[in-house]
Amino acid sequence: MEHVSATATTDASGMVTGWSEGARRLTGRTAEEVVGRAARELLAEDPPGPAVAALKGTVVLRHRDGSSLTRFVEACPVLGGNGTPAGYVITARPPGSAEPTLAGQAFQQAVMSMSIFDTRQHYLRLNDVACRVMGVPEEALLGRFFSDSVEDAEHSRGFLAGLRQVAETGRPVRYESFTGAPALNRDHAWTIEMWPVREEGSEELTGVALAAFDNSDQYWARQRLALLNEAAAAIGTTLDVVRTAEELVELLVPQYADFASVDLLDWVLGADEPPTALEGDIVLRRVAHGSGHEGTPEAAVRLGETDVYPASSPPARALREGRAALSQAGEPDFMRWVAERNARAPAGRTYRKGVHSVLAVPLKARGTTLGVAVAVRIAHPDDFGGDDAVLGEELASRAAVCVDNARRFARERTTALALQSSLLPRGLPGQAAVEVAHRYLPSGSLAGIGGDWFDVIPLSGSRVALVVGDVVGHGIPSSATMGRLCTAVRTLADVDLPPDELLTHLDDLVTHLASDDRPDEGVEVAELGATCLYAVYDPVSRRLTAAAAGHPPPAVVLPDGTARLVPLSTGPPLGVGGLPFEATEIELPEGAVVALYTDGLTQDRDRDVDHATDELCRALTAKTDTLDELCDTVLKAVLPEEPSDDVALLLARTRVLGADRVATWDVEPDPAHVAATRQAATEQLAVWGLEEASFVTELVVSELVTNAIRYGEPPIQLRLIRDRTLICEVSDGSSTSPHLRRAHAFDEGGRGLLLVAQLTQRWGSRQTGSGKTIWAEQSLEPPEF
Structure with missing residues (x-):
């Protein structure tokens, strides 16, 4: 009876004049019971006004047994002789039954959801797709207000506003939304067209029609493209392996997965080489994971820990x-792996059983497998599919390249730092001239480790050389160049060259290094340039002599608390060549602090150099108990929050060797005075309580003074210095340096310097402004037998 079609006729006043067999079968009423009665008496409720005006619509009929029937009714007027309706032929058919017209059939069979509403937003018609989306037959919705048919209040408000806008303005509206529907298990993307429906030849609005197109596939394709675009900016913002893995997880959760993790092979985080093959069970280390739930309750492995992945598990399959590797609920390998994970989950986290889909994607870069990314869906209604796998592989590929870049950077940084650390002085040599403290802070920037370095070099005569330098560039090449320069400075310092001459030789060396390393590329020498500050302090004369090659001048803090920069005439950086270097000499009191540093401490693109230098001078005047504490104070006060370059800081507090530790004699250029000079030296040793050193000292003084008288020029001077060692110095006005040679068996001379070299710890000569000085050092500790 529900699918019966019925026909009836009425006169112009609405009285029933004819009743078909179909009408009897539909309502249970015979023609005798109906003909002559008002048609309205057959309705269970009044028809909608728009349906009456349009002569078609959905009405509710009353069956003879009292039940209600919903039917789509259409009235066709029968015109009289004067052209006015003399009556109506009314047909009723079940909702969803075959349309009698081609247009009706097209509406009913359309592949998109189509509906018709009256001007009060009540359902008048729905096609088959609309009924499937709503999950109920057409008769369950006909005549109902739209908002009463959906539960999503937010969607209902926007949709309803569009229907009302069309009804009020008579203009079409396009409405887009991302929402669900009663019969759908997830939200869909809809593009909805709404337009007014008018009676033919009339401007009066009789209803609102809509067509809803489900463009979810296009929507998700756009979302995937947007995710890839976001990945380009969000992954790899740092050259840190762990942070890069975290960025991938943050991108996946929650829009792509409910839980995601990144596990890497152990060699990626160390210095080992990659394995040749991945077979059987695979051990991975968890570096990042994330979840839509606080505390990441889905994680069965803690961050930083390793886990063994069985050969049948999705991660192991993806790696091999x-x-x-896609895996869904119901598959044996999936169920076995999830059960194993759940067995290790902390107590009380049983909702992990809701896992229904897993996607494992290998992280591969430059042909090398680094690890695996795993995405899990729990609350997300859809399983991972082929498109998700393609997206996952693309995201993993981008992340893997960033992880590999970070790994390579970390390895190069570690290598450069180890190289630089091995080249920097580990323990400063013992000397009496200055008390020293130092700090070296490697750069944390993406450019890598720089070429900053420092050194403290003991010189003859209890003097000490203080050195800081900075090689242009970063990374292993800069560290290697730094090592070359550091060695060269030590070699030149051993020759005891003055600061300006030492920098001249160092400048030549850098020029040669640049031309030797790149002979055919036309590279500017300055690309391998460096800056250097070389200073020599003499605790006897209390004078500091310094020269700089493109380097910031040192700062000096006097015992009265005043601080200033030493006014140096700074030469060009090493490697530029063509300009001389000038030395500056100042006298310092005992207890003065000399600060040597590299430009990373005071120079930054966002800082004013003069202001930073003033901060340095103020920080150096801070009251601290030790130089180490002063180093920390200076760095805290002056160093930028995020330094972009390496920083080397060397502090030296001056000491003085007073007259009680230095004895000087002018020597007449006559061999007859050698004995008297030797006697004077012996007596001075007795005053110092060093009688045990008299024998060797007499030999050294006798030999050096005799050589000065015989081969040198006046004035001649002997000086003894009691320091950590006993230093004997003989100066004369000649610039000719002696040479050690081995005398033959029948030679009468030539054994003097050889004897001095054998009896003392070390000996040498240095040029002075008025000649040269020959010196020899003796240990003051008793010999071990």
């Missing part, structure tokens, strides 16, 4: 096969 080199492509995405």
Whole structure:
């Protein structure tokens, strides 16, 4: 009876004049019971006004047994002789039954959801797709207000506003939304067209029609493209392996997965070489994971820990096969792996059983497998599919390149730092001239480790050389160049060259290094340039002599608390060549602090150099108990929050060797005075309580003074210095340096310097402004037998 079609006729006043067999079968009423009665008496409720005006619509009929029937009714007027309706032929058919017209059939069979509403937003018609989306037959919705048919209040408000806008303005509206529907298990993307429906030849609005197109596939494709675009900016913002893995997880959760993790092979985080093959069970280390739930309750492995992945698990399969591995609920391997994970989960986290889909994607870069990314869906209604696998592989590929870049950077940084650390002085040599403290802070920037370095070099005569330098560039090449320069400075310092001459020789060396390293590339020498500050302090004369090659001048803090920069005439950086270097000499009191530093301490693109230098001078005047504490104070006060370059800081507090530790004699250029000079030296040793050193000292003084008288020029001077060692110095006005040679068996001379070299710790000569000085050092500790 529900699918019966019925026909009836009425006169112009609405009285029933004819009743078909179909009408009897539909309502249970015979023609005798109906003909002559008002048609309205057959309705269970009044028809909608728009349906009456349009002569078609959905009405509710009353069956003879009292039940209600919903039917789509259409009235066709029968015109009289004067052209006015003399009556109506009314047909009723079940909702969803075959349309009698081609247009009706097209509406009913359309592949998109189509509906018709009256001007009060009540359902008048729905096609088959609309009924499937709503999850109920057409008769369950006909005549109902739209908002009463959906539960999503937010969607209802926007949709309803569009229907009302069309009804009020008579203009079409396009409405887009991302929402669900009663019969759908997830939200869909809809593009909805709404337009007014008018009676033919009339401007009066009789209803609102709509067509809803489900463009979810296009929507998700756009979302995937947007995710890839976001990945380009969000992954790899730092050259840190762990942070890069975290960025991938943050991108996946929650829009792509409910839980995601990144596990890497152990060699990626160390210095080992990659394994040749991945077979059987695979051990991975968890570096990042994330979840839509606070505390990441889905994680069965803690961050930083390793876990063994069985050969049948999705992550192990993905690593072996080199492509995405999809696994869904119901598959044996999936169920076995999830059960094993749940067994290790902390107590009380049983909702993990809701896992229904897993996607494991290998992280591969430059042909090398680094690890695996795993995405899990729990609350997300859809399983991972082929498109998700393609997206996952693309995201993993981008992340893997960033992880590999970070790994390579970390390895190069570690190598450069180890190289630089091995070249920097580990323990400063013992000397009496200055008390020293130092700090070296490697750069944390993406450019890598720089070429900053420092050194403290003991010189003859209890003097000490203080050195800081900075090689242009970063990374291993800069560290290697730094090592070359550091060695060269030590070699030149051993020759005891003055600061300006030492920098001249160092400048030549850098020029040669640049031309030797790149002979055919036309590279500017300055690309391998460096800056250097070389200073020599003499605790006897209390004078500091310094020269700089493109380097910031040192700062000096006097015992009265005043601080200033030493006014140096700074030469060009090493490697530029063509300009001389000038030395500056100042006298310092005992207890003065000399600060040597590299430009990373005071120079930054966002800082004013003069202001930073003033901060340095103020920080150096801070009251601290030790130089180490002063180093920390200076760095805290002056160093930028995020330094972009390496920083080397060397502090030296001056000491003085007073007259009680230095004895000087002018020597007449006559061999007859050698004995008297030797006697004077012996007596001075007795005053110092060093009688045990008299024998060797007499030999050294006798030999050096005799050589000065015989081969040198006046004035001649002997000086003894009691320091950590006993230093004997003989100066004369000649610039000719002696040479050690081995005398033959029948030679009468030539054994003097050889004897001095054998009896003392070390000996040498240095040029002075008025000649040269020959010196020899003796240990003051008793010999061990």
